[in-house]
Amino acid sequence: MKAIFRSLGLEENRVFLRWISASEGRRFADSAKEITEEVKKLGPNPISKAWWI
Amino acid sequence: MARKVVLEVKEGDLTKTLRGFFAELLTKGNLDALLIPLELPSKVNVVPTLVTEVEKLECAVLPAPVMTVNAARIISDMTKLTPSSKKVGVVLRNCEIRALLELVKLRQASLENMIIFGIDCVGTYSVSEYSKKVEKGESPGEAIINHFKKGEEDPDLRQSCKICSYPLAQNADVVIELVSHDSEKEVGINVATEKGEEGLKGIELKEDTDTEKRVKAVEEILSRQAKKREEYFEENSSRFQGIDNLMSIFSPCIRCYNCRTVCPACYCKECFFDSPTFEMEADSYLGWAESKGAVRMPSNTLFFHLTRMAHMATCCIGCGLCSEACPNDIPVAEAFQLAALEVQKDLDYVPGRSPDEELPLSSFREEELKEAED
Numbered sequence: 189m190k191a192i193f194r195s196l197g198l199e200e201n202r203v204f205l206r207w208i209s210a211s212e213g214r215r216f217a218d219s220a221k222e223i224t225e226e227v228k229k230l231g232p233n234p235i236s237k238a239w240w241i
Numbered sequence: 242m243a244r245k246v247v248l249e250v251k252e253g254d255l256t257k258t259l260r261g262f263f264a265e266l267l268t269k270g271n272l273d274a275l276l277i278p279l280e281l282p283s284k285v286n287v288v289p290t291l292v293t294e295v296e297k298l299e300c301a302v303l304p305a306p307v308m309t310v311n312a313a314r315i316i317s318d319m320t321k322l323t324p325s326s327k328k329v330g331v332v333l334r335n336c337e338i339r340a341l342l343e344l345v346k347l348r349q350a351s352l353e354n355m356i357i358f359g360i361d362c363v364g365t366y367s368v369s370e371y372s373k374k375v376e377k378g379e380s381p382g383e384a385i386i387n388h389f390k391k392g393e394e395d396p397d398l399r400q401s402c403k404i405c406s407y408p409l410a411q412n413a414d415v416v417i418e419l420v421s422h423d424s425e426k427e428v429g430i431n432v433a434t435e436k437g438e439e440g441l442k443g444i445e446l447k448e449d450t451d452t453e454k455r456v457k458a459v460e461e462i463l464s465r466q467a468k469k470r471e472e473y474f475e476e477n478s479s480r481f482q483g484i485d486n487l488m489s490i491f492s493p494c495i496r497c498y499n500c501r502t503v504c505p506a507c508y509c510k511e512c513f514f515d516s517p518t519f520e521m522e523a524d525s526y527l528g529w530a531e532s533k534g535a536v537r538m539p540s541n542t543l544f545f546h547l548t549r550m551a552h553m554a555t556c557c558i559g560c561g562l563c564s565e566a567c568p569n570d571i572p573v574a575e576a577f578q579l580a581a582l583e584v585q586k587d588l589d590y591v592p593g594r595s596p597d598e599e600l601p602l603s604s605f606r607e608e609e610l611k612e613a614e615d
Contacts, residue, residue, distance in 0.1 A: 189551055190587075190613060191554075191580070191583040191584040191586070191587045192547065192550050192551060192554060192580040192583065192584060194583060195478075195482075195579050195580045195582070195583035195584075196481055196482055196487055196576070196579065196580060197479075197481070197482025197483040197484075197486070197487070198483075198484060198487070204615045205610075205613055205614055205615055206614055206615055207614065234484070235484050236533075237533055237534070238484065238488070238533070239533045239534060239535035239536050239537055240488060240492075240537050241484075241488055241537065241542060241543040241544075
C-alpha cells in the first residue's frame with residue numbers, strides 16, 4: 189500500500205505498517221495513540237473533501 | 242538436459258517456416274491440439290485458436306503482431322475446472338507465460354498435459370491499428386518482422402510493448418528463439434524441459450553448435466528494454482503523481498470495468514466492487530454528499546483503481562491490455578505499472594520470474610520487511 193502511494197505521489201505517511209501480535213495488547217494501544225498523533229500533525233487530509241474522486 | 246537445435250528458415254519466410262514446424266507437431270508429432278494465433282477469415286484480426294486440424298494452421302500467424310487477449314486467461318478459463326486430458330501445445334509470448342505461471346501459483350490454471358512453446362515477442366499493434374493496416378493493404382505481420390530484422394523500434398507498437406521488461410521467452414518447455422539467430426536463415430529452438438522433449442517427439446532437428454550467442458543477445462535486449470522503461474517513467478511518471486494529476490488521468494473513467502475484465506491477474510469470481518459491500522442504501526450516498534458537499538457518481542472511482550492495484554500489483558506483468566480495453570484511452574497500464582514496479586521492488590519479487598518462487602503475499606517469514614515498518 190505504501191509503495192503504491194509512494195509511486196503515485198500520494199501521502200504514504202498516512203498509511204502505517206506495524207506487525208503486532210494478538211497478545212501484544214499494550215503495543216496495539218500505544219500504536220493507535222501514536223498513529224493518531226502523527227496523522228493529526230499531518231493535518232486534515234486534502235483528499236477528504238474531494239468530491240471528484 | 243536442455244537441448245539446443247535449429248530450424249532452417251525456408252525462402253526467408255519466417256512465418257511460413259513456423260507454420261510448417263507446428264503443422265509437423267500436429268501430424269507427425271506428439272500433440273493432440275495447439276493453442277496458436279490464427280488469422281480470422283476476414284483478415285483484420287489474429288486470435289488465439291485451439292486447433293486440432295492441421296489444415297487450419299495455414300492461417301497461423303507467428304510472431305503474432307496483435308494481441309486480443311492475454312492467452313494466460315484463456316488457458317486459465319480452459320483448465321480451471323479440470324486439467325486437459327489431451328496433449329496441448331500452447332504457443333505463448335513471454336507476458337502470457339509470466340501471467341500463466343502466476344495463475345498456476347494462484348491455482349487458477351493447470352499445466353497438466355500443456356506444453357508451453359514460448360516464442361520471442363517482437364511487439365504488437367493495437368487491435369484497431371492492426372485492422373487499419375490491413376485495410377490500407379499493408380501487411381502488419383511483415384511490417385513487424387521487418388522492423389525486428391533491422392533492429393529498430395516500430396513507432397506504431399503499443400506503448401506497453403515499447404517498454405516491455407521481458408520480451409524474450411523464458412520458463413517455457415520449448416523456447417522458439419527469434420533473437421540471437423539470423424531470422425533470414427534459421428530459428429533457434431531450445432528444448433528446455435522433459436515436457437518439451439515429449440512435445441517434440443518424432444520431430445527431427447539439427448543441433449545448434451553456438452549456444453553462447455543466446456545468452457549475449459538476452460543480456461543486450463533486457464538491458465535495452467530496462468533503459469527504455471526507465472526513460473519512459475522518468476519522463477512520464479509525474480503525469481500520474483499527486484492527487485490532482487492522478488484524478489486527471491482517471492477523470493474519463495466510466496467504471497465499465499473493462500480493464501479488470503481483460504487483466505490476466507484479476508481472477509476473482511466476484512470482484513470486491515461487485516460484491517454486496519457496494520450495494521448501499523440511498524442514505525449512505527446522501528451522507529457522503531452531505532459531508533463533502535458533493536460526490537461524483539458512480540462513487541469510489543479512485544478507490545476502485547487503488548484497490549485493484551493493492552490486489553494485483555505483485556502480479557502485474559505490464560502486458561498493457563487494460564489500456565487497450567479502456568474505451569476512453571486512459572493509460573491504465575502505465576499507471577498500474579508505475580505502482581506495480583515499486584511494490585515488486587519493495588518485495589523483491591518479479592511475477593513470472595520463476596515458477597518455483599513463492600507468491601510474496603502467501604509466504605511468511607518471521608523477519609521480513611522491517612524497513613517498511615513505521
